Amino acid sequence: MTAVQANNLWKYYGDYPALRQISFQLETGQCLALLGRNGAGKTTLLRILAGLSRPQQGILRVLGRESRDPNSRASIGILGHGIALYEELSALENLKLFASLYGVADPEDRARRWLERTGLDTVSDSLVREFSRGMRQRLAIARAFLHEPVLLLLDEPFTSLDDRAIKLLQGLLGEALARRSTVILSTHQLREAMELSTHVALLHRGQLTFYGERPAEMLSDPTWLYRTHGES
Amino acid sequence: MKLLREVCVVAGKDLRSEFRTKECLNAALSFAIVILVLFSFAVDPSSEQIREMSGGLLWLAFAFAGALILNQSFARELPNDCLDALVASPVSAAALFLGKAAANWLLLMIVELVCLPVFGVLYNMSWLGQWPLLLLVFLLASWGVTVIGTMFSALTVNLRLRELMLPTLIYPMMIPALMAAMQLTTVLIATSGVPPEDWIWVRLLVGFDIIFTSLAIALAEVVLLG
Known part of the structure; x- marks a missing residue:
C-alpha cells in the first residue's frame, strides 16, 4: 500500500519557491531519509506532509487520503523542532x-x-x-x-538528543518499521539515518535532486550522495 | 458527540493551564477592578448619572480586561510549538476553536462575576433583584466578545505587535454586541426589568452570537492553516 504519494508539489513563501516540482511515492514499511542543506526545503515538505501547511500546487495523498483528512492525521506521529x-x-x-x-x-x-x-x-x-x-x-x-502512528514524520529527530534519548528513539523506530509503519525523517546525522533508511531523498533549493533506494555506497560513505547529486 | 468531546478536551487543557498559572485571570481581574476604582474617583458614584452609564462603564472594563485573556488564548500555544501539535492532531479546527472560545468565555465570566459585586459596592448600586436577566445578558454578550476575540487571537498569534493588534481589530467588530450589552445592563441596573422596546437588544445579541459563531467555525480551518 502507498503511504505517501506526492505529485508535482510547489510551495512558495512570497515569491520564493521553497519547494519545486516535488514528486515521489513511498510504500508502507519504508523509511525515507530526507537529506539536504539548511534551507533546502526539508521542514517545509514535512509540514506539508503533516497537514500543517498547504502546497500551492500539486496533489498529495497521505495514507490514501488528503493530508488534512482527520483519519490521516490520526495515523501520523510528528516529532518536530x-x-x-x-x-x-x-x-x-x-x-x-x-x-x-x-x-x-x-x-x-x-x-x-x-x-x-x-x-x-x-x-x-x-x-x-x-x-x-x-x-x-x-x-x-x-x-x-x-x-x-502508521506514518512517522520526524524533523531532525536526533539533533540535540542525549544518548539515552537517541537509543530510545532508534529502538522505537526499529519497532515501528518492523510493524510496517512508514517513517520519513529529515536529518543531518547521516550515519544514524543510513542505519534505518530504505530510501533516500536529497533536496537542493526546493528541488529533489535524488530520490530512490538508499545507495549501497552511503553505508560506508554517508556523504556520497551530497558529492554526486548535491552541491559540493 | 465527538465534537463535544474534543471541545471539552481543548477547553479543559486551556483552563487547567490557566488555573495553574493564573496569569491571565489575575491580570484581567486586576485591570477590570482598577478601571472601576479609577472611574469611581472620576465621577460622583452616588449621582443618578452614574446609574445611566453603569452598563457602559461595566462593559468597557470587561472589554479591556477580556482583551488580556483573549491575547493569551493562542499565544500560550507558541512555546515549544504546541500549536503545530494541536493543528496536526485529528481534532477538527472547529473543535479547536470552540474549545478555546469556551475556555475564554468561562474566564471572562469569572472576571465579570467578580467585578459585579465590586461595582455594586463602589457605586452604591443594587443589581441583585435582576440577577437572572443580568446573567443572561452577561452570558450572551460575553460569548459574542469571546467568539470574535478568539478568532482574531488565532489570526494575530504570529504578529510581533499582537498585544496591540488584537484590541485594535476586535473592538470595532464587537460594537453591536457591546452596544446591546451596555444598553441592557444599564436598563437592568437602573430599572426593574427590560421594557418591551429593549428586547430588540436581546435579539441582537442572540443574532450576533449565532452569526459570528457560525462564521468562526466555517473559517477556523483557513485561519489556523493560512
Whole structure:
C-alpha cells in the first residue's frame, strides 16, 4: 500500500519557491531519509506532509487520503523542532491530553504505559517546566509515538538528543518499521539515518535532486550522495 | 458527540493551564477592578448619572480586561510549538476553536462575576433583584466578545505587535454586541426589568452570537492553516 504519494508539489513563501516540482511515492514499511542543506526545503515538505501547511500546487495523498483528512492525521506521529509539550502541565497530563486528542480508548492507561516505557513514570506528576532537557526529549518522543502512528514524520529527530534519548528513539523506530509503519525523517546525522533508511531523498533549493533506494555506497560513505547529486 | 468531546478536551487543557498559572485571570481581574476604582474617583458614584452609564462603564472594563485573556488564548500555544501539535492532531479546527472560545468565555465570566459585586459596592448600586436577566445578558454578550476575540487571537498569534493588534481589530467588530450589552445592563441596573422596546437588544445579541459563531467555525480551518 502507498503511504505517501506526492505529485508535482510547489510551495512558495512570497515569491520564493521553497519547494519545486516535488514528486515521489513511498510504500508502507519504508523509511525515507530526507537529506539536504539548511534551507533546502526539508521542514517545509514535512509540514506539508503533516497537514500543517498547504502546497500551492500539486496533489498529495497521505495514507490514501488528503493530508488534512482527520483519519490521516490520526495515523501520523510528528516529532518536530519543538517538543510540543505544555510546560505548566505534568508529564501525565500532557500525554493524556494528546492521547485524548488522538482518540485513544483509555488515555490514562496509554499515557502511563508510555511514561514507563520512556523511564518517566517516577516523575509522572511533575510539571514539564521542572524537567531536564533529556527528560523533555523522552517525553516528546512518547508524545509522538503514543497513538501508535502508521506514518512517522520526524524533523531532525536526533539533533540535540542525549544518548539515552537517541537509543530510545532508534529502538522505537526499529519497532515501528518492523510493524510496517512508514517513517520519513529529515536529518543531518547521516550515519544514524543510513542505519534505518530504505530510501533516500536529497533536496537542493526546493528541488529533489535524488530520490530512490538508499545507495549501497552511503553505508560506508554517508556523504556520497551530497558529492554526486548535491552541491559540493 | 465527538465534537463535544474534543471541545471539552481543548477547553479543559486551556483552563487547567490557566488555573495553574493564573496569569491571565489575575491580570484581567486586576485591570477590570482598577478601571472601576479609577472611574469611581472620576465621577460622583452616588449621582443618578452614574446609574445611566453603569452598563457602559461595566462593559468597557470587561472589554479591556477580556482583551488580556483573549491575547493569551493562542499565544500560550507558541512555546515549544504546541500549536503545530494541536493543528496536526485529528481534532477538527472547529473543535479547536470552540474549545478555546469556551475556555475564554468561562474566564471572562469569572472576571465579570467578580467585578459585579465590586461595582455594586463602589457605586452604591443594587443589581441583585435582576440577577437572572443580568446573567443572561452577561452570558450572551460575553460569548459574542469571546467568539470574535478568539478568532482574531488565532489570526494575530504570529504578529510581533499582537498585544496591540488584537484590541485594535476586535473592538470595532464587537460594537453591536457591546452596544446591546451596555444598553441592557444599564436598563437592568437602573430599572426593574427590560421594557418591551429593549428586547430588540436581546435579539441582537442572540443574532450576533449565532452569526459570528457560525462564521468562526466555517473559517477556523483557513485561519489556523493560512
